[in-house]
Amino acid sequence: MDVIVIGGGIVGVATAYQLRAAGHRVCVVERHATVAQGATYGHGGAMLPTPLDVWFGPTFMQSRRAPKSGIVFKPGFNSGARRFMRRLDQLQAPDAFREHCLRLKPLIDASREAIADIENRFKLEFEQQSGVLHVVRHQREWEQLQSALDLLREFEMQHHVLTPAECAAVEHSVPTEPEFAGGVLFETERTANCPLFAKLVKQVLDENGGVEFKFGRSVTAIRVDNQRAAVELAPREGESAHSREVDVIAADAIVVAAGAGSLPLIQRLGLDLPLHPLRLHALTAPIAYEERAPHLAVVDAIKRITMSRMNQRLRIAGGAVMQGVRESTKPLAEPLTKAALTLLGQATHDWIPGAAKISAALAWEGVKLLSPDGLPVVGQALHPRLFVNFGHGPAGWGLACGSAKVVADLVSGNAPSMPPDTLAALRPDRFAS
Numbered sequence: 001m002d003v004i005v006i007g008g009g010i011v012g013v014a015t016a017y018q019l020r021a022a023g024h025r026v027c028v029v030e031r032h033a034t035v036a037q038g039a040t041y042g043h044g045g046a047m048l049p050t051p052l053d054v055w056f057g058p059t060f061m062q063s064r065r066a067p068k069s070g071i072v073f074k075p076g077f078n079s080g081a082r083r084f085m086r087r088l089d090q091l092q093a094p095d096a097f098r099e100h101c102l103r104l105k106p107l108i109d110a111s112r113e114a115i116a117d118i119e120n121r122f123k124l125e126f127e128q129q130s131g132v133l134h135v136v137r138h139q140r141e142w143e144q145l146q147s148a149l150d151l152l153r154e155f156e157m158q159h160h161v162l163t164p165a166e167c168a169a170v171e172h173s174v175p176t177e178p179e180f181a182g183g184v185l186f187e188t189e190r191t192a193n194c195p196l197f198a199k200l201v202k203q204v205l206d207e208n209g210g211v212e213f214k215f216g217r218s219v220t221a222i223r224v225d226n227q228r229a230a231v232e233l234a235p236r237e238g239e240s241a242h243s244r245e246v247d248v249i250a251a252d253a254i255v256v257a258a259g260a261g262s263l264p265l266i267q268r269l270g271l272d273l274p275l276h277p278l279r280l281h282a283l284t285a286p287i288a289y290e291e292r293a294p295h296l297a298v299v300d301a302i303k304r305i306t307m308s309r310m311n312q313r314l315r316i317a318g319g320a321v322m323q324g325v326r327e328s329t330k331p332l333a334e335p336l337t338k339a340a341l342t343l344l345g346q347a348t349h350d351w352i353p354g355a356a357k358i359s360a361a362l363a364w365e366g367v368k369l370l371s372p373d374g375l376p377v378v379g380q381a382l383h384p385r386l387f388v389n390f391g392h393g394p395a396g397w398g399l400a401c402g403s404a405k406v407v408a409d410l411v412s413g414n415a416p417s418m419p420p421d422t423l424a425a426l427r428p429d430r431f432a433s
């Protein structure tokens with residue numbers, strides 16, 4: 001079949017890879033000049049999510065105050081943003097959290113397998129590094145973490161629960177003063193460079209043929225009928241919208257994998273999903289003192305701030321800003337940017353002092369979509385020729401490689417090898433009721 005993938009972020013690239021592996025001819029349409037220029041660009045480095053990383057559950061945004069939660073919450077009078085948070089809050093109950101993590105796990109396992117397969121097959125080097133240490137400041141937060149620790153045991157995920165002294169012993173950059181509650185070490189979980197991975201996979205696809213990348217083209221509309229599917233393209237930069245006919249590319253099926261750009265495309269087809277855009281920040285800083293630089297990735301488990309080393313730099317990512325949907329399409333007001341970057345700088349100062357030269361850091365921000373149940377939206381939508389793969393939230397990389405396989409199976413007419421309740425929990429129609 002001929003399949004159009006809209007979006008050249010990690011999700012679009014992974015989807016193109018799996019579709020090609022399933023024997024389809026693929027055209028990726030991306031409005032930027034190359035892949036990985038959207039949310040994928042600022043990726044914090046964490047590869048696969050654990051129950052400690054997901055953006056729902058007992059430790060996520062217990063407080064609406066940024067210094068405690070790590071999230072700048074500024075919905076203004078926007079009731080949609082408040083409603084969204086209330087739905088997400090329902091997953092703070094340990095039972096609801098467990099149930100959701102159980103549904104998500106098969107997707108994480110499929111992603112782990114898909115990443116390993118790509119890595120081994122093409123011997124890719126993308127700054128992989130083993131070892132992630134999650135740290136928790138206060139005793140009360142440590143108690144809230146217990147249901148996630150129970151799940152790690154239930155899932156038999158290799159991990160070590162550490163005292164502060166043990167944390168400092170495994171990761172010399174973490175200070176034992178001021179006091180903190182403890183940490184969780186994942187020796188085998190990895191961090192790496194996601195945009196580099198996306199570029200390498202694109203290179204593999206270029207070399208092997210069967211996948212065309214159309215860069216600098218923006219999809220304005222999707223058409224689907226019983227005979228064919230097609231996308232309409234905006235005029236290229238410099239071309240007048242009136243001077244020519246609309247460019248249309250036709251195919252047998254379309255996959256919408258356009259990150260935050262997915263919502264307007266499917267809204268025009270009549271599908272309104274309750275996903276919320278969340279702005280995230282990243283700082284890329286030179287190492288200040290080599291002897292203080294961390295060997296492991298250090299994650300502030302409550303504030304969801306990841307500090308990972310990538311060669312001679314440190315990538316500090318997190319600092320989410322939660323606003324109304326309309327505000328998130330406009331440039332962020334300076335005080336909010338400052339508040340978000342302050343959170344990143346503070347986390348660096350607290351957990352790996354002296355490691356990063358924050359004054360020389362490059363700041364970046366991107367938007368990712370979060371669903372009110374924390375799970376991505378993956379599957380067929382509205383029409384047999386239309387598929388979606390977006391809303392991966394904070395775990396875009398890890399989940400993308402598994403969800404791409406699910407989509408490739410569905411496009412091919414095969415049943416994905418995943419439990420039915422996981423597939424049902426990912427489907428776009430799950431919000432209808």
Ligand SMILES: Cc1cc2nc3c(=O)[nH]c(=O)nc-3n(C[C@H](O)[C@H](O)[C@H](O)COP(=O)(O)OP(=O)(O)OC[C@H]3O[C@@H](n4cnc5c(N)ncnc54)[C@H](O)[C@@H]3O)c2cc1C
Nearest residue numbers: 007009010011038039040044045046219259261395396397
């Ligand atoms: C600062 C930051 C840190 C993060 N840290 C982590 C982490 O540590 N671990 C993790 O797993 N995840 C992390 N994430 C989340 C992860 O980066 C995202 O979930 C993931 O990159 C989403 O990939 P995507 O392909 O869906 O979106 P994107 O990378 O945004 O790609 C979507 C692409 O679609 C294109 N597009 C949109 N609309 C159109 C259109 N109409 N026509 C043509 N092209 C279109 C865009 O230009 C874009 O390139 C982080 C995100 C941010 C912002």
